[in-house]
Amino acid sequence: MVSSTASVAEPWRVGVLFSRTGLTAITETEHFLGTALAIQEINQAGGILGREIEVVAYDPESDPETYRRLADRLLTEDGISVIFGCSSSAQRKAVLPAIERRNGLLWYPSLYEGFEYSPNVIYTGASPNQNSFPLAEYLVRNHGRRVLLAGSDYIYPRESNRIMRDLVESYGGKIVDEVYVPMAASEQRLREIVARAKELAPDVVFSTIVGRAAQMFYRLYREAGLDPASMPIASLTMAEGEVREIGAALCEGHITAATHFGSLRSSSNRRFAEKFHRAFGADKPISMWSAGAYAQVNLFALALERAGTLDTQRLVEAALGLSFEAPEGTVQIDPDNNHTWLTPRIGRVRRDGGFDVVWQAKAAVKPDPYLAVSPLGGRWIGEEISVA
Numbered sequence: 001m002v003s004s005t006a007s008v009a010e011p012w013r014v015g016v017l018f019s020r021t022g023l024t025a026i027t028e029t030e031h032f033l034g035t036a037l038a039i040q041e042i043n044q045a046g047g048i049l050g051r052e053i054e055v056v057a058y059d060p061e062s063d064p065e066t067y068r069r070l071a072d073r074l075l076t077e078d079g080i081s082v083i084f085g086c087s088s089s090a091q092r093k094a095v096l097p098a099i100e101r102r103n104g105l106l107w108y109p110s111l112y113e114g115f116e117y118s119p120n121v122i123y124t125g126a127s128p129n130q131n132s133f134p135l136a137e138y139l140v141r142n143h144g145r146r147v148l149l150a151g152s153d154y155i156y157p158r159e160s161n162r163i164m165r166d167l168v169e170s171y172g173g174k175i176v177d178e179v180y181v182p183m184a185a186s187e188q189r190l191r192e193i194v195a196r197a198k199e200l201a202p203d204v205v206f207s208t209i210v211g212r213a214a215q216m217f218y219r220l221y222r223e224a225g226l227d228p229a230s231m232p233i234a235s236l237t238m239a240e241g242e243v244r245e246i247g248a249a250l251c252e253g254h255i256t257a258a259t260h261f262g263s264l265r266s267s268s269n270r271r272f273a274e275k276f277h278r279a280f281g282a283d284k285p286i287s288m289w290s291a292g293a294y295a296q297v298n299l300f301a302l303a304l305e306r307a308g309t310l311d312t313q314r315l316v317e318a319a320l321g322l323s324f325e326a327p328e329g330t331v332q333i334d335p336d337n338n339h340t341w342l343t344p345r346i347g348r349v350r351r352d353g354g355f356d357v358v359w360q361a362k363a364a365v366k367p368d369p370y371l372a373v374s375p376l377g378g379r380w381i382g383e384e385i386s387v388a
Contacts, residue, residue: 009050009051010051011047011051011052011053011054012047012048012051012052012053012054012304012310013053013054013055013056013078013079013080014053014054014055014056014080014082014083014084014300015055015056015057015058015071015074015075015078015080015082015083015084015085016032016035016036016055016056016057016058016083016084016085017057017058017060017067017070017071017074017083017084017085017086017095018031018032018035018057018059018060018084018085018086018087018293019059019060019061019062019063019087020032020059021059021061021062022060022061022062022063023062023183023184023211023212023213024062024087024088024210024211024212025062026215026241026242026245027087027211027237027239027241027242027289028062028087028289029241030239030241030287030289030290030293031087031109031110031289031290031292031293032057032293033276033279033280033284033290033293034109034276034289034290034291034292034293034294034297035084035293035294035297036055036279037275037276037279037280037290037294038293038294038295038297038298038301039053039055039297040279041275042297042298042301048301048304048305049304049305049308056074056078056080058070058073058074060091062211064088064090064091064093064094065094067085067086067091067094067095068094068095068097068098071083071085071094071095071098071099071104072098072102074104075098075099075102075104076102080104081102081103081104081105081310081311081312082104082105082107082300082310082312082315083095083099083104083105083106083107084106084107084109084293084296084297084300085106085107085108086106086108086110087109087110087289088110088154088156088210089110089112089113089154089155089156089159090154090155090156092106092108092110092112092121093155096118096120096121099118099120099121100118100120103120103312104120104312105120105121105122105312105315105316106118106120106121106122107121107122107124107296107297107299107300108121108122108123108124108125109124109125109289109292109293109295109296110125110289110292111125111126111127111130111131111236111237111258111259111288112125112126112127112156113128113155113156113159113160113163114127114128114129114159114163114368114369114370114371115159115369115370115371116369117337117338117369117370118338119313119316119338120312120316121338122296122299122300122316122319122333122338122340123338123339123340123367123369124292124295124296124299124331124333124339124340125292125340125342126236126258126259126342126344126367127339127367127368127369128160128163128368128369128371128374129365129367129368129371129374130259130342130344130365130367131236131257131258131259131344132160132163132164132167132236132257133167133344133374133378133380134257134344134346134359134361134380134381135234135236135255135257135346136164136167136168136170136171136173137167137171137378137379137380137381138257138346138358138359138380138381139168139173139203139204139206139234139255140168140171140172140173141171141381143203143204143232144173144202144203144204145168145171145172145173145174145203146173146174146176146200146201146202146203146204147164147168147173147174147175147176147202147203147204147205147206148175148176148177148178148179148196148197148200148202148204148205148206149161149164149165149175149177149178149179149206149208150178150179150180150181150193150197150205150206150207150208150209150217151178151179151180151181151207151208151209152180152181152182152183152185152208152209152210152211152213152214153180153181153182153183154183156208156210157180157208157209157210158180160208160236161178161206161208163371164206165178166376167376167377170376170377171377176200176202177196177200179193179196181193181209181213182213183210183211183213184212184213185209185213185216187216187220190209190213190216190217190220191220193209193217194217194220194221194224194226195224197221197226197231198224198226201231202231203231204231204232204233204234204255205221205231205232205233205234206233206234206235207233207234207235207238208235208236208237210237214235214237214238214242215242215245215246217233218233218238218246218250218251218254219246219247219250221233221250222250227253228251228252228253228254228349229253232253232254232255232348233254233255234254234255234256234257235254235255235256235257236256236257236258237256238251238254238256238349239256239258239287239288239289240261240262240285240286240287240353240354240355241285241287241289243285243349243353244285244353248349248350248351248352248353249351251349251353252349252350252351253348253349254348254349255346255347255348255349256346256347256349256355257344257345257346257347258288258345258347259288259292259328259342259343259344259345260287260288260291260292260326260327260328260345261287261288261345261347261354261355261357262285262286262287262354262355263347263354263355263356263357264327264328264357266327266328266329268325268326268327268328268329269286269291269327269328271327272286272291272294272327273286273327276290276294285353286327288328291326291327291328292326292328294326294327295324295326295327295328295331298324298326299319299322299324299331299333300319302319302322302324303315303316303318303319303322304318306318306322316338319333320333320334320335320338321333321334321335323341328342328343329343329364330364331364332364334366334367337367337369339367339369340367341364341365341366341367342364342365342367343360343361343363343364343365344360344361344365344380345357345359345360345361346358346359346360359381361380
């Protein structure tokens with residue numbers, strides 16, 4: 001994907017760390033493709049300040065320890081200071097010590113659980129106030145007060161479920177149980193969670209199960225006769241690529257809170273879809289994973305054009321406050337916390353594997369990673385654009 005045409009000037013060398021194999025290969029491959037598309041477009045347009053972007057990319061195989069080792073290699077042996085990478089919080093936490101120790105800069109495109117700030121990271125995915133907060137109110141209002149929490153056993157699900165518990169209770173709801181499975185959960189362990197859902201009959205299951213285990217969980221859920229019309233699974237991560245892998249008919253009716261859906265009708269999303277499909281094939285779904293990765297590379301390009309250097313401090317200073325018309329709409333890097341203004345949305349899976357957007361905020365929302373100014377029990381639903 002990345003142009004191999006030599007530039008007269010020395011290229012800007014960057015690292016890319018997204019897995020194409022392993023437990024989270026589907027979402028991470030989408031990150032990789034969105035990154036590759038943006039870099040290809042930038043290079044074809046003449047690069048940045050007349051210099052192309054040159055990529056050093058590795059496949060960490062969805063393993064946090066491999067992420068740590070390869071990040072260290074990029075920062076030392078390869079002489080790289082800027083890395084686009086990591087899909088999960090476990091991966092980000094694994095590379096962060098090396099990034100900070102060697103004064104690199106990580107561009108992180110995934111939603112996460114919040115409660116983190118590093119001067120060496122630009123966070124371009126959603127913070128909890130940009131997905132969990134409106135989702136909690138929507139679920140209690142539209143589906144009921146009894147919620148089952150199910151997650152993979154690592155930091156993102158544990159912290160996200162802690163926040164969701166507080167949110168559900170702030171709207172008068174009740175958590176009926178909270179259960180976890182290993183990242184590489186067996187079918188039997190997932191069947192036990194499905195059986196627990198059947199026994200408790202909550203109004204909704206909030207799932208932070210990720211990767212292959214999530215795909216199996218959704219299949220087993222429908223196999224057990226559980227109906228999304230009366231007891232949907234709600235997620236922050238289930239997107240178009242995994243829906244296709246599971247089978248759209250098995251996912252129809254389930255709910256995802258995200259800042260981008262492939263079905264958005266905006267001109268910026270149509271342009272992105274056309275370019276993505278031209279590059280990778282018309283059958284490749286677009287999602288928040290590819291769109292977010294694409295947007296952050298373009299934000300990087302704007303920052304680099306302003307800074308004129310890959311020096312971490314100068315590049316971060318140049319990035320703060322920058323905005324870009326992304327596939328999801330206008331996004332902006334917040335100058336207060338290195339996170340990104342994004343537009344919250346809630347979607348419901350259709351039979352064709354796309355999403356009907358049933359709610360969206362009126363405008364992009366300021367990121368509040370420490371939930372310092374986002375009140376529990378606040379009003380979100382009703383403060384929206386009608387999209388149903």
